[in-house]
Amino acid sequence: MSLSVALRHRFAGFSLDVSIDAPPGVTVLFGHSGSGKSTVLNAVAGLLRPNAGRVVVDGTVLTDTARRIHLPPHRRRLGVIFQDGRLFPHLTVRQNLRYGRWFSPRAARRTAEAAVVEMLGIGSLLDRAPATLSGGERQRVAIGRALLAEPRLILADEPLSALDDDRKAEILPYLERLRDDWRVPMLYVSHSPAEVARIATTVVMLDAGRITRMGPAAEVLADPAAAGPGREAGAVIEATVAAHHPDGVTELRAGGRPLFLPTLAAPPGTRLRLRIAAADVMLARGQPQGLSALNILPGIVESVTDRGGAVLVRLSTGAGPILSRITRRSALQLGIAPGEALTAIVKSVAHDAADVGRAPRDDA
Numbered sequence: 001m002s003l004s005v006a007l008r009h010r011f012a013g014f015s016l017d018v019s020i021d022a023p024p025g026v027t028v029l030f031g032h033s034g035s036g037k038s039t040v041l042n043a044v045a046g047l048l049r050p051n052a053g054r055v056v057v058d059g060t061v062l063t064d065t066a067r068r069i070h071l072p073p074h075r076r077r078l079g080v081i082f083q084d085g086r087l088f089p090h091l092t093v094r095q096n097l098r099y100g101r102w103f104s105p106r107a108a109r110r111t112a113e114a115a116v117v118e119m120l121g122i123g124s125l126l127d128r129a130p131a132t133l134s135g136g137e138r139q140r141v142a143i144g145r146a147l148l149a150e151p152r153l154i155l156a157d158e159p160l161s162a163l164d165d166d167r168k169a170e171i172l173p174y175l176e177r178l179r180d181d182w183r184v185p186m187l188y189v190s191h192s193p194a195e196v197a198r199i200a201t202t203v204v205m206l207d208a209g210r211i212t213r214m215g216p217a218a219e220v221l222a223d224p225a226a227a228g229p230g231r232e233a234g235a236v237i238e239a240t241v242a243a244h245h246p247d248g249v250t251e252l253r254a255g256g257r258p259l260f261l262p263t264l265a266a267p268p269g270t271r272l273r274l275r276i277a278a279a280d281v282m283l284a285r286g287q288p289q290g291l292s293a294l295n296i297l298p299g300i301v302e303s304v305t306d307r308g309g310a311v312l313v314r315l316s317t318g319a320g321p322i323l324s325r326i327t328r329r330s331a332l333q334l335g336i337a338p339g340e341a342l343t344a345i346v347k348s349v350a351h352d353a354a355d356v357g358r359a360p361r362d363d364a
């Protein structure tokens, strides 16, 4: 396990008791406001000394209350990306990038600044002051600064929440590259299901200081019991780009089934992770005819779960599990029950660019 966090801590009116063992990749802490996400992050950062606990990153013990070990924050070799970038205003972009290095041991300095600058496309910004940068540019510099600190682990505290949707879509690929190409482990706080679907290797759901569900992203996101009552539930499936058609459609394959999307920039063979929002999936008996929707997946109903006035149906399909959110009335009219064969009609695979991402590497 690359990240192991066991913590017990009590504030007046709040107690935290969590134990997380996560494989390499991005571990997302997901939960409502006040569920304890920042408290976990602060304890891992060394900013909070827990009542009891142990934090181990890649075999290095950062905190172990039983052995009275508590490394100070600057000796933990963590990279930090905050919501608002938090660049030093009086330093240029270049100086901000180099700042992280001051805390990394000389022997660990393998990451070439030029490669980071190139990856993030910030070469033309190096002499600028942070105040002159856009929000997206600031976050790219913050990612570079974190990466150049040669961190054992990057802590990302809602790094996209201050950005609009277009900027989010711009930054997400860089976070994927940290995960897949640079292979830096990350502990990532979010309360956006779409972001979790895109970036998480492991999802840890927190509620009132306790873990309610933890596991590989695809499993947790397709679990109706873990989905909130809102309209944001959605499963993720993995697909491979098969072909680009001249009529502006990209064909994907997911578990042998074709899926069609508006043209994507990714070359054939690219493995993608797609989020399919439950609210975008209709259900039908038999093979529907004369539909404008291009994406039709036959499946078997696995479960039917009541969720805040609507029903979440989990369907097992060749492409993986899919969630469909329908009204209770439609569920009754269709007489949906586990074991039945139904067809999922995916109205739209990707509403916005943020719903299509790179698939994490298998060995991540």
Ligand SMILES: Nc1ncnc2c1ncn2[C@@H]1O[C@H](COP(=O)(O)OP(=O)(O)OP(=O)(O)O)[C@@H](O)[C@H]1O
Residues within 6 Å of the ligand: 011, 012, 013, 014, 031, 032, 033, 034, 035, 036, 037, 038, 039, 040
């Ligand atoms: N230093 C503190 N002293 C007392 N209570 C605290 C302290 N820090 C956090 N808490 C309480 O602990 C609980 C968990 O807070 P935490 O900030 O970890 O939640 P969160 O999930 O990060 O929320 P958000 O999404 O709003 O940032 C809250 O009830 C908060 O008021």
